[in-house]
Amino acid sequence: MRAFAELLDRLSLTGSRNAKLTLVRDYLAGAPDPDRGWALAALTGDLSFNAAKPAFIRKAVEERMDPTLFRWSYDYVGDLAETVALVWPSRPGANREPELSEVVSALRGASRSEIQRLIEGWLDAMETTGRWALLKLMTGGLRVGVSSRLAKQAAADLGGVEIAEVEEVWHALHPPYEDLFAWLEGRSDRPSANSPGRFRPVMLAQAIDEAVDFAKLDPADYAAEWKWDGIRVQAVNEAGVRRLYTRNGDDISRTFPDVLEALEFDGAIDGELLVMRDGVLASFADLQQRLNRKSVDAKLLMNFPAAIRAYDLLSEAGEDTRVLPFAARRQRLEVFVGRLKTRRIDLSPMQSFETWTDLADLRHAPPPGDPQVAEGLMLKRWDSIYEAGRPKGPWFKWKRDPFLIDAVLMYAQRGHGKRSSFYSDYTFGVWTQAEDGVRALTPVGKAYFGFTDEELKQIDKFVRDNTVDRYGPVRAVRADIHHGLVFEVAFEGLQRSTRHKSGVAMRFPRISRIRWDKPAGEADELTSLERMLEQMEER
Numbered sequence: 012m013r014a015f016a017e018l019l020d021r022l023s024l025t026g027s028r029n030a031k032l033t034l035v036r037d038y039l040a041g042a043p044d045p046d047r048g049w050a051l052a053a054l055t056g057d058l059s060f061n062a063a064k065p066a067f068i069r070k071a072v073e074e075r076m077d078p079t080l081f082r083w084s085y086d087y088v089g090d091l092a093e094t095v096a097l098v099w100p101s102r103p104g105a106n107r108e109p110e111l112s113e114v115v116s117a118l119r120g121a122s123r124s125e126i127q128r129l130i131e132g133w134l135d136a137m138e139t140t141g142r143w144a145l146l147k148l149m150t151g152g153l154r155v156g157v158s159s160r161l162a163k164q165a166a167a168d169l170g171g172v173e174i175a176e177v178e179e180v181w182h183a184l185h186p187p188y189e190d191l192f193a194w195l196e197g198r199s200d201r202p203s204a205n206s207p208g209r210f211r212p213v214m215l216a217q218a219i220d221e222a223v224d225f226a227k228l229d230p231a232d233y234a235a236e237w238k239w240d241g242i243r244v245q246a247v248n249e250a251g252v253r254r255l256y257t258r259n260g261d262d263i264s265r266t267f268p269d270v271l272e273a274l275e276f277d278g279a280i281d282g283e284l285l286v287m288r289d290g291v292l293a294s295f296a297d298l299q300q301r302l303n304r305k306s307v308d309a310k311l312l313m314n315f316p317a318a319i320r321a322y323d324l325l326s327e328a329g330e331d332t333r334v335l336p337f338a339a340r341r342q343r344l345e346v347f348v349g350r351l352k353t354r355r356i357d358l359s360p361m362q363s364f365e366t367w368t369d370l371a372d373l374r375h376a377p378p379p380g381d382p383q384v385a386e387g388l389m390l391k392r393w394d395s396i397y398e399a400g401r402p403k404g405p406w407f408k409w410k411r412d413p414f415l416i417d418a419v420l421m422y423a424q425r426g427h428g429k430r431s432s433f434y435s436d437y438t439f440g441v442w443t444q445a446e447d448g449v450r451a452l453t454p455v456g457k458a459y460f461g462f463t464d465e466e467l468k469q470i471d472k473f474v475r476d477n478t479v480d481r482y483g484p485v486r487a488v489r490a491d492i493h494h495g496l497v498f499e500v501a502f503e504g505l506q507r508s509t510r511h512k513s514g515v516a517m518r519f520p521r522i523s524r525i526r527w528d529k530p531a532g533e534a535d536e537l538t539s540l541e542r543m544l545e546q547m548e549e550r
Contacts, residue, residue, distance in 0.1 A: 012108055012109055012110055012111045012113075012114060012137070012141060012144070012145065013108060013141060014038065014041075014042055014046075014111075015038075015042075015046065015050050015111045015144060015148075016137075016140045016141040016143070016144035016145070017140065018034060018035070018038045018050070019143075019144045019147060019153065019155050020140050020143070020144070021034055022034055022035070022155035022156060022157055023154075023155045023156070025156070026156070028161065031156060031157055031161060032161060032164060032165050032168065035054065035157065035161070035162055035165035036165040036166075036168045036169050038050065039051065039165060039166060039169050039192075040169055044187065044189050044192060045112045045187035045189060046110060046111040046112050046187075047187075047192065048186055048187025048188040048189060048191075048192065049111055049112055049115045049186060049187050050111060051162060051166060051186070051187075051188055052186035052187065052188070053148055053153060054153065054157050054159070054162035055159040055162045055163065056151075056159055057186055058115070058148075058151075058186060059151050060118040060119065060121075060149060060151075062118070062121050062122060062123045062125075062126050063118055063121075063126055063149040063150070064126075065091055065150055067123075067126045067127050067130060068091060068092075068095060068130060068146060068149070068150070069081075069091070070127060071127050071130045071131050071134070072095050072098065072099060075099065075100045075131075076098060076100055080098075081094070081098060084097070084098050086483065086484055088431060088432075089424075089425030089426070089427070089431045089432075089484060090425075090427055090431040091146065091150070092142075092143050092146035092147045092150065092152070093143055093431060095134070095142065095146055096139050096140070096142035096143035096146065097139060099134050099142055101134070101135045102135050107136060108133075108136045108137055108141060109133055109136070112187070114133065114145065114148070117129055118149065130149075133145055152427070154427045159259060159260075160174070160178075163177050163178060163181065166191065166192075166195060167195075169192075169195050169196075170194065170195025170196065170197075172195070174399070174400065175212055175398070175399035175400060176201070177191070178212035178399055179204045179211070179212060179399070180201065180202045180203070180204045181210070181212075181260065182206060182209045182210040182260060183202060183203060183204055183205075183206035183209060184202060190202050207249040207250035207251070207252040208247050208248070208249050208250070208252030208253065208254040209247070209249075209254075210245060210247070210254070210256045210260045211245060211279060211325050211326070211333070211399075212260075212399030212400070213243065213245065213258045213281065213399065214281075214323075214397050214398050214399060214400070214401075214402070214405075214406065215258075215400065215401040215406070216389060216390075216391075216401070216406035216407050216408040217401060217403060217404075217406065217407055217408070218407070218408055218409075218410070219390065219407040219408065219409045221409075224407065225367045228367075230364065230365065230366055230367055230369075230370065231365075232392055232393060232394070233390045233391060233392055233393065233407075234337065234338075234341070234361055234390070234391050234392075234393055235361065235362040235363075235364055235370060235373070235388055235389065235390055235391075236322070236359050236360065236361055236362055236388070236389050236391075237359065237360075237362065237378055237385040237387075237388060237389070238385060238386045238387045238388055238389045238408055238409075238410065239283040239285060239292070239320055239359065239384060239385055239386070240285075240294070240295050240384050240385060240386045240504070240518075241283040241284045241285035241286075241295065241298055241320070242257060242258075242283070242284045242298070242302070243257065243258040243281075243282075243283060243284075244256060244257060244258070244263075244281075244282060244283070244284040244319065245257075245258075245279060245280070245281055245282075245325070246270070246274055246279065246280050246282065246319055246356075247274070247278075247279040247326075248274040248275070248276055248277060248278065248279075249277065249278070249279070249326070249329075253271050253274045254271075255267055255270055255271055255274075255284075265305070265306070266301065266302070266303075266304050266305075266306075266307060267284070267301065267307075267317050268307070268312075269312050269316060269317055269355065270284070270317050270318065270319060270355055273318075273319075273351075273353040273355035273356055274356075275351065275352070275353065276347065276350075276351060277327070277328045277329070278324065278325070278326045278327040278328060278347065279324075279325040279326040280319070280321050280322075280323065280324055280325065280344070280347070280348075280356075281321070281322050281323040281324075281325055281397075282319040282320050282321040282322050282323075282356075282359070283319065283320045283322065283359070284298070284317060284318075284319055285298060285317070285318055285319075285320055285384070286298045286300075286301070286315050286316060286317055286318070287316060287317070287318035287320075287354075287355075287357075288316060290354065290357070292320075292384040293315075293384070294384065294504075294506045295504070295506070295518060296506040296507075296508065296516060297315050298315070298317070300314075300315045301315050301317055316355075317355070318354070318355040318356065318357070319355065319356045319357075320357055320358070320359045321344060321348050321356060321357065321358055321359060322344075322359050322389075323337075323340055323341075323344060323397060324340050324341075324343050324344040324347055325397060327343065327347060332397075333396060333397035333398075334396055334397075335396065336393065336394045336395065336396060337391050337392065337393055337394065337395045337396075337397075338393040338394065340397065341361075344358070345358060362388070370388065370390075370409075373388065374387060374388050374409060374411060375411075385411075386410050386411065386503065386504075387408060387409050387410035387411045388408070388409045389406065389407070389408055389409075390406065390407040390408075390409065391405065391406050392404070392405045392406070410503070411503070413501040413502060413503055413523075414501070414502050414503070414504070414505070414543060415499060415500070415501055415523060416441065416499075416500055416502075416535045416539060416540065417497050417498070417499055417500070417526060417529060417533070417534040417535050418439035418440060418441050418455060418456070418497070418498050418500050418534055418535065419439060419440055419441070419442075419452055419490045419495045419496065419497055419498075419531045419534045420437055420438075420439055420470075420473075420474075420488050420490060420495065420496040420497075420498060421438050421439060421440045421452055421454055421487070421488060421490050422437070422438040422454075422482075422485050422486065422487055422488065423435075423436065423437055423438070423470075423474040423485070423486050423488055424436040424484050424485050424486070425484060426459065430467070433467055433468070433471045434470070434471045434474040434475070434486060435459055435467055435470075435471070436457065436459040437457065437458055437459065437470070437498070437522070438454050438456070438457050439454070439455065439456060439457075439458070439498050439500060440452035440453050440454045440455055440490070440513075441453065441455050441513075441534060441535045441536055441537050441539070441540065442532075442534060442535070442536040442537065443513075443536065443537045444536070450492060450532075452490055453512055453513045453537060454511075454512065454513065455511070455513045455515060455517065455537070455540065456500065456502070456516075456517040456520040457520070458498075458500065458520045458521050458522050460521055460522070461501070461521035461522030461523060462522050462525065466525055469525075470496070470525065473488075473496050474486055474488055477489040477494075477496075490531060491531065492530075492531060492532035493530075493531070493532065494531060495531030495534075496525070496526075496527075496531070497525075497526035497527075497529040497530075497531055497533075497534050498522050498523075498524070498525060498526065499522070499523045499524035499525075499526055500517075500520050500521070500522060500523060501520070501521050501522075501523040502517040502518055502519060502520040502521070503518045503519045504517075504518035504519075505517060505518065505540060505543055505544045506518065506544075507544065513537055513540070514541075515537075515540050515541070515544060
């Protein structure tokens with residue numbers, strides 16, 4: 012457990028991607044089986060413990076120290092694992108520090124009644140860093156800046172193979188991945204990827220640089236289609252095994268039984284998951300009603316019917332079609348979808364153009380119906396094979412320009428991981444006019460990125476210097492017409508929302524600029540957002 016704790020600690024303090032990659036690879040090379048396999052599962056998000064809940068951790072620490080003092084400490088630090096690791100009052104006579112595999116084995120087999128006893132014993136036997144790593148492992152909130160793909164890249168580097176080879180077999184493997192390491196270290200053959208219903212690593216697009224890329228690309232080499240505003244999915248039916256995956260390989264089949272039922276084919280398609288009513292696409296807000304649910308009821312299925320708009324054909328009747336050029340795959344996809352007798356799967360139509368100017372005009376002319384169902388355009392080389400990852404050149408995405416407003420910082424909360432000591436999560440608002448003529452701020456969104464580390468320190472100081480109230484971990488910041496911090500906020504769309512007091516919800520808001528120069532009273536009003544929304548709906 013100590014080596015894993017040191018790995019997490021160093022990862023949390025390392026900003027460089029390459030340095031993180033080296034740390035994970037070296038750990039995998041030096042750690043024994045099965046510890047390194049469990050560590051890889053934790054880093055890729057494939058390890059969870061149903062019985063280990065944060066409530067058990069809080070209960071354990073509140074039995075060892077004054078609960079009020081702990082809550083104050085937690086409020087100050089902002090991270091449960093870090094707080095408990097620092098304040099835990101150990102008792103003498105604890106057993107030896109456990110190995111990672113021992114912890115995993117115990118947690119996987121423990122009942123809820125046993126969890127607190129296990130937590131107390133392990134925390135007594137560990138130092139601060141070990142406690143922090145243990146609690147991060149238990150709660151699944153590692154937040155050390157390592158994505159699932161980076162962890163797989165480290166494993167690939169260990170064996171000197173391409174990451175696509177690891178991703179190809181990943182869904183046929185199970186933690187602690189001893190067969191994977193045997194292959195990577197040359198002790199056995201590559202594990203078979205031929206598992207019915209398996210996930211195929213997705214191909215991703217690069218953001219296009221209009222000033223550079225268009226000058227060196229020939230429009231005749233590319234196909235164009237809308238970039239639909241849903242979530243990228245892969246729908247598979249092989250040997251009777253039906254699966255629906257996100258672009259990261261997460262299995263969401265149980266959440267979308269209506270889509271799963273419609274997979275009456277033999278193969279795998281790549282597409283966009285959307286809510287569709289009688290062939291008309293709904294906004295992303297409707298799709299959000301279906302996402303991240305453990306179960307769905309009949310009312311939800313009826314009110315928010317899900318469907319797939321197909322982009323690509325990855326497999327058909329046992330044939331791997333990814334090696335074919337896009338032009339051939341597209342032709343086969345049209346026939347494939349045309350044979351399906353369901354309204355839950357349709358085809359993403361190609362958009363004709365001859366010049367980049369034509370394409371620019373198309374980008375500013377959203378598809379019929381709600382213009383917010385398309386985020387922009389996709390460009391795909393007609394001769395491109397389907398490659399895992401984000402290769403340079405074959406595919407580009409050209410998203411529409413973001414919308415901009417000036418909003419005032421209203422509330423702030425500490426972040427997680429490296430940001431746990433800073434107020435880095437911000438709620439911002441715009442002005443409304445009350446009946447008595449008094450202007451007031453109403454929240455319209457939240458953002459936690461779009462600024463540099465140096466700017467974060469400046470905003471954090473502003474929050475601390477201008478805090479006027481506290482609500483648990485949240486700080487209310489002074490914000491009136493005479494005083495406040497203005498953010499220029501960029502966002503990709505608006506939709507009506509009954510859940511928000513303002514009546515509108517932003518899509519992907521981020522801090523574009525910090526307007527230290529702008530008086531708070533000159534920030535935008537809610538009517539500006541309402542006009543934006545009306546214009547979007549009229550287009």
